[in-house]
Amino acid sequence: MPQFLIQFAQQHEEFRLPELEALATIENVRMTYNPDAYSLESPFLIVEIESAEKAAQLLNRAILIKTITELWGTGLSWEELIDRVKEHPERWPQYLQVPFKFSVVGFGGTIEMKDKPELIDRFAFTGFMGKIDLKNPEEEFLLIADYGIDPNVKIAHTFYMGRLIGHGKRDLIEKFNVKKRRYIGNTTMDAELSLIMANQALCGPGKLVYDPFVGTGSFLMTCAHFGATTVGSDIDGRQIRGKGKASIQSNSEQYGVKDRVLDALVFDVCHAPWRRVKGGLFDAIVTDPPYGVRAGAKTLGRKDPTKQATGPRMAVEEGVHAHLLPDYVPPTKPYEMSEVVADLLMFAVKNLVRGGRLVYWLPTVTEDYTIDDLPTHPCMELISNCEQAFGQWSRRLITMEKIKDWDGQAVALGPPTGDMNKSTTNPKQQGHFGFRDRYFAFGIVENAKRKKELKEAYHKGGPAAVAAYMKQIEQKKKEEENQQQE
Amino acid sequence: MRLITHNMLQCHVKGCNANNFPLELQEVVLEQEEAELNEDFLRNMLGKLEYEALVATCLKLDINDLPATLPADAAYNDEFLQILHRVILETHIKSGKMICPNCQHIYNVRDGIPNMLLAEHEV
Numbered sequence: 258m259p260q261f262l263i264q265f266a267q268q269h270e271e272f273r274l275p276e277l278e279a280l281a282t283i284e285n286v287r288m289t290y291n292p293d294a295y296s297l298e299s300p301f302l303i304v305e306i307e308s309a310e311k312a313a314q315l316l317n318r319a320i321l322i323k324t325i326t327e328l329w330g331t332g333l334s335w336e337e338l339i340d341r342v343k344e345h346p347e348r349w350p351q352y353l354q355v356p357f358k359f360s361v362v363g364f365g366g367t368i369e370m371k372d373k374p375e376l377i378d379r380f381a382f383t384g385f386m387g388k389i390d391l392k393n394p395e396e397e398f399l400l401i402a403d404y405g406i407d408p409n410v411k412i413a414h415t416f417y418m419g420r421l422i423g424h425g426k427r428d429l430i431e432k433f434n435v436k437k438r439r440y441i442g443n444t445t446m447d448a449e450l451s452l453i454m455a456n457q458a459l460c461g462p463g464k465l466v467y468d469p470f471v472g473t474g475s476f477l478m479t480c481a482h483f484g485a486t487t488v489g490s491d492i493d494g495r496q497i498r499g500k501g502k503a504s505i506q507s508n509s510e511q512y513g514v515k516d517r518v519l520d521a522l523v524f525d526v527c528h529a530p531w532r533r534v535k536g537g538l539f540d541a542i543v544t545d546p547p548y549g550v551r552a553g554a555k556t557l558g559r560k561d562p563t564k565q566a567t568g569p570r571m572a573v574e575e576g577v578h579a580h581l582l583p584d585y586v587p588p589t590k591p592y593e594m595s596e597v598v599a600d601l602l603m604f605a606v607k608n609l610v611r612g613g614r615l616v617y618w619l620p621t622v623t624e625d626y627t628i629d630d631l632p633t634h635p636c637m638e639l640i641s642n643c644e645q646a647f648g649q650w651s652r653r654l655i656t657m658e659k660i661k662d663w664d665g666q667a668v669a670l671g672p673p674t675g676d677m678n679k680s681t682t683n684p685k686q687q688g689h690f691g692f693r694d695r696y697f698a699f700g701i702v703e704n705a706k707r708k709k710e711l712k713e714a715y716h717k718g719g720p721a722a723v724a725a726y727m728k729q730i731e732q733k734k735k736e737e738e739n740q741q742q743e
Numbered sequence: 744m745r746l747i748t749h750n751m752l753q754c755h756v757k758g759c760n761a762n763n764f765p766l767e768l769q770e771v772v773l774e775q776e777e778a779e780l781n782e783d784f785l786r787n788m789l790g791k792l793e794y795e796a797l798v799a800t801c802l803k804l805d806i807n808d809l810p811a812t813l814p815a816d817a818a819y820n821d822e823f824l825q826i827l828h829r830v831i832l833e834t835h836i837k838s839g840k841m842i843c844p845n846c847q848h849i850y851n852v853r854d855g856i857p858n859m860l861l862a863e864h865e866v
């Protein structure tokens with residue numbers, strides 16, 4: 258089978274192979290490669306694909322692929338590369354007359370401008386006679402020198418030559434740039450990751466995709482961009498309504514996906530009103546459950562269950578039930594991350610079609626995380642688990658696929674419990690257990706919060722307010738220290 | 744909210760498990776908004792829709808275009824898909840009430856957004 262050189266973006270490295278696999282599934286491209294030849298530290302991967310046409314299909318919606326090149330040779334030096342290319346003269350004749358250009362590219366190092374013409378001349382043996390067209394060539398041939406990522410290495414270690422098949426769709430990152438989006442929130446996911454998630458979910462024409470923590474609707478947009486029809490819900494109606502003319506609806510107009518963004522509804526995914534459809538309602542679930550300082554997950558109910566009403570409550574105005582008033586907002590309580598994730602998994606088991614995917618972010622405390630933390634279910638298969646690290650904490654993009662119908666039997670969700678007689682005195686904490694509280698404790702977050710509050714104080718009352726705020730913090734610190742000493 | 748979404752919703756008040764679909768529409772304001780025909784999606788949804796409930800809901804709204812029963816060749820019947828598209832994807836409920844036929848819970852739709860939150864004593 259013909260070989261192709263994929264050059265990935267040096268960005269979100271852990272997500273690159275999973276995205277490539279998803280693209281191959283979406284486009285129905287059979288592809289093989291040696292996983293041992295792949296490294297997170299190199300953007301290059303050689304794959305075998307049945308044809309150049311099929312290879313081009315991988316680019317249709319690739320976010321983490323920069324280019325795919327039909328590989329004509331590789332070597333440890335220019336000399337060796339030239340020898341390899343010369344072994345296949347049967348490749349050249351069809352390009353003898355077409356307008357073309359050669360490009361010389363260095364990765365992790367530079368090839369000086371003045372050296373390039375000479376280098377290109379060394380490939381004159383191919384006999385191309387077409388017009389050289391630097392702006393709009395019909396074919397572009399690449400000479401690539403790979404210096405690796407170590408900046409101290411000044412000599413390239415691998416050389417490639419090939420015919421460019423095309424570029425990925427990295428320009429979509431700019432199209433969905435959050436800074437240019439009319440309506441965003443505090444936790445809006447960045448464009449690149451939102452697009453990658455749409456690929457992981459195998460979004461495409463005809464599919465129905467659901468985001469149960471829709472927020473300002475990022476995933477409704479990117480999934481709809483790739484042809485899916487999308488619907489979202491959120492317990493926080495203010496997020497869905499937006500402000501004035503800025504809303505989920507205005508975003509869907511901005512991105513030209515209005516016809517495919519069905520609706521956004523206000524409800525708590527723990528109490529979801531979706532009608533149960535035999536065989537599953539949704540083709541994919543794509544979501545980022547809220548966590549963090551300002552926007553922790555919430556569910557309906559009261560923290561103190563003894564205070565929860567069992568019957569309708571009367572409003573202050575006599576004779577009216579509070580919950581019937583137009584502005585009634587039911588009480589909510591914090592929704593622990595491990596519960597969110599377990600509920601999300603069960604929701605997917607019940608409501609996804611077979612073959613449907615669940616794609617979500619799982620925040621974890623890095624030092625505690627192990628693969629066993631992932632809740633699992635016999636109906637769901639783990640497809641990929643990619644980490645985006647932030648130092649002491651990280652988040653993982655989890656992709657699961659529903660592999661069989663649920664028989665309605667309740668099963669305990671994984672992790673595998675192993676030998677129950679062992680270590681009952683010291684049960685290991687899950688990496689995402691109590692995530693919110695521990696996230697609070699991190700210095701970085703604390704500083705960011707303080708910075709923001711300082712800024713607000715300054716806006717409200719100028720330098721005097723800032724001084725007062727600082728004093729308040731010192732006071733608090735002292736009190737805490739005193740408490741510790743006691 | 745589009746009529747297709749209404750067809751996917753049922754009452755979910757604690758203990759309300761039967762006769763809780765379709766939610767009865769009252770005092771609704773409808774709006775027609777053109778959208779691009781999406782046959783792939785309509786085909787996907789044919790098996791997921793509750794067609795009888797859809798027809799019944801439409802009749803109460805004076806929308807009489809849908810045939811009483813789903814045509815056998817629905818998936819590739821252009822004329823039918825066009826009508827279905829107009830009804831479930833181009834018809835929006837801008838405001839109104841959705842009432843559970845069983846427990847009478849009222850779900851309000853305002854500015855096209857349905858509020859499906861339950862009250863404290865209903866969860």
Ligand SMILES: [Zn+2]
Nearest residue numbers: 754759843846
């Ligand atoms: Zn009910």
